Amino acid sequence: MYDRIKGFRDFYPEEMAAHREVIDTVEETARNYGFREIATPAMEPTEMYVDKSGEEIVEELYSFEDKGGRDVALTPELTPTVARMVVAKQQELPKPIKWFSTRPFWRYEEPQQGRFREFYQTNIDVFGSSDPSADAEVMAVAVDVLTDLGLTSDDFDFRVSHRDILSGLLESFEADVDVQDAIRAVDKRAKIDEEEYMDLLTDAGLNYGQADNFDEMLHTDADELGTLAEMTGSDDVAAAVENLEAVLSAAEDFGVREYCTVSLTTARGLDYYTGVVFECFDSTGEVSRSVFGGGRYDDLIEGFGGQPTPAVGFAPGVMNSTLPLLLQRAGVWPAEELSTDYYLLQVGDTRSVAARIARDLRESGHVVETDVAGRSFGAQMGYADSINAETVVIVGEQDLENDEVTVKDMESGDQTTAPVDEFPGDRERPTYDDFA
């Protein structure tokens, strides 16, 4: 007997049925906004990740040398891959490019609440528009995904921030600040104590007074963002605030502004974000890790050798991830059970009739099972029950002598007979009620 690998999971049918419903909902939301499905390799050259994130990233990668001597890595995220794909067909693709895909990714990290070494994300991205309405559309998809899954604004905090406001504020100090380090400190803020946070900011180049001042500015209310530009006198901050307000105005048009909380203490850890960033949390904090995040990353495609191409996107984790935990916490996780429209129960040698009926019902798109194990009446009825069959059609030798079958409603237990030639007949979905 073999064990599965640590950090990996098997999904049996009941659990998978719930996950499939979640994935279908997420994908349908993306499709309805005109995002188009793509499919991508599970493996890329390791250097693609090293070039983007530095040599340290290798520690988190499933990387190895393949039998042809290539240094390859299992994809830990989709962004570098889609960047590569955009660059490869940059001229021919109509803009904006709107793509989605659902697939597993792999990272060699220590498993914890909602984190596995294999996890599934739906990546949703727009390439080729720097317009604030592109940011807002991505945010609208993100919020719609959450509400389409049954969550309400009480269940989640959707925090919106802007990288250029953070960097503009940092650069407005008379200090030699490592902006990326300081932003990483902001990203860690909620997970560390205040002293450690202040140390990180001073390590990044601010003095304590500046760090304190900076942190205070991060708590500016949404309707007073304009004061940040005044206080700092920074054109960069003014432009970034204007951009954030334009995105929020578009979000208003798109019907999702009410879900958004401006929160400059939200920073997102990854270095490649360049504009609006957002992050979703469980409002109760019971799911302690971020549910998902996203934002604008305008420089990545150029960094991959392409024409300058603005980009914005996000990636909810749909399996082995925190989103399912939030749905469970909020009581909107889909039922983990099988559903079956019909079970054709054979008594005696009635397979050909049962098969004909099963075939007709399947042609109407129904889920139909029949006995393929030569089992007894009781065993078949137990099985039909275990797969939650709604209707059992009993095809018995004696009934057939009268050209009849028995139709049993499994919820009520009621049953009646129906003419075999009229089952299903012209009926799309015949049930007990049609013959009772």
Place this chain on the structure above:
Amino acid sequence: MYDRIKGFRDFYPEEMAAHREVIDTVEETARNYGFREIATPAMEPTEMYVDKSGEEIVEELYSFEDKGGRDVALTPELTPTVARMVVAKQQELPKPIKWFSTRPFWRYEEPQQGRFREFYQTNIDVFGSSDPSADAEVMAVAVDVLTDLGLTSDDFDFRVSHRDILSGLLESFEADVDVQDAIRAVDKRAKIDEEEYMDLLTDAGLNYGQADNFDEMLHTDADELGTLAEMTGSDDVAAAVENLEAVLSAAEDFGVREYCTVSLTTARGLDYYTGVVFECFDSTGEVSRSVFGGGRYDDLIEGFGGQPTPAVGFAPGVMNSTLPLLLQRAGVWPAEELSTDYYLLQVGDTRSVAARIARDLRESGHVVETDVAGRSFGAQMGYADSINAETVVIVGEQDLENDEVTVKDMESGDQTTAPVDEFPGDRERPTYDDFA
């Protein structure tokens, strides 16, 4: 600029749309027969494959040592994984267990026609029934998959054979035969010349006369299989012929017997098959490699440390595989194009109205795009055309002064106006015709 890895492919939206349609068809067929979706890890302990297939298999694996010192391999096929999963929950799972899943697999092989290092299969298996109707149900799903995809019996050869007939015939000779080697020779028969084939059979322990005799028996017609038992006097052959005939009789009941050709020269390469095996080929031979195969493998679960559990299944390749090639050859490959129900074209500052209409239409389940790039009328119309929008709704400042929008049918080019408050109104799918 980075290259993707040899033997791996990117799927852009148009191509993916066609593949998605194929995958949806295959999965819906399986679902309608009551197969339930599972999801499985991309990685397993390497020893799982070595124990099953021998040390040579490592040459074809993407195997490596992970950062925790585990010898792991990317899954080259699903069967060992589902066997592991069945064993892990053998007691609690109701039988028969009917599972399907679609996902990528990886093998380090030389790419050729329809073969890539990363390929996607839908695996469809029944565990827990040795009844011939289980074999026949799997064959019925396989044939239905092909016909649901638009193929006819003229397009493919569906060849059915039986491992126990082959082994029974081989064992009936007065010779020390390596049955697996001889069956592998039969599997290779179509790809090698006759001399080489005969050499392989004699290497396996037959003399030339026996090899010749054996090959002749493999060409026995379907309605004369009974003669094989008589000729050899083998009870094993008699039982296997009876089993094959019972499977074909069930296939008749299930409506797919007419698609099946009995062909004992079909053997399937893998050692673990134990009963009925089948394989699908392009009837024109233009796609030279097997389209897919399957069969019964009753010993595998026990070999994985479980209770003896009969099993039968098959796995059509749905991407980077031969099935798409057959569909293309037969002219039933789905259109590779985007489809879009509505494009909301904004002229002037009309975003809030366009967004309201887009939202209403999306709520009815339509695919709706609108401008998120601040582009001109012409650029938007060009984009709407590139995504094959059926209807363009033009939301212009001037029309809005009259409380109207313009509805344009993109196929005919006809357009008319509609009251903005009635679009979409109560209509599920408003088009030009509703207002002309």
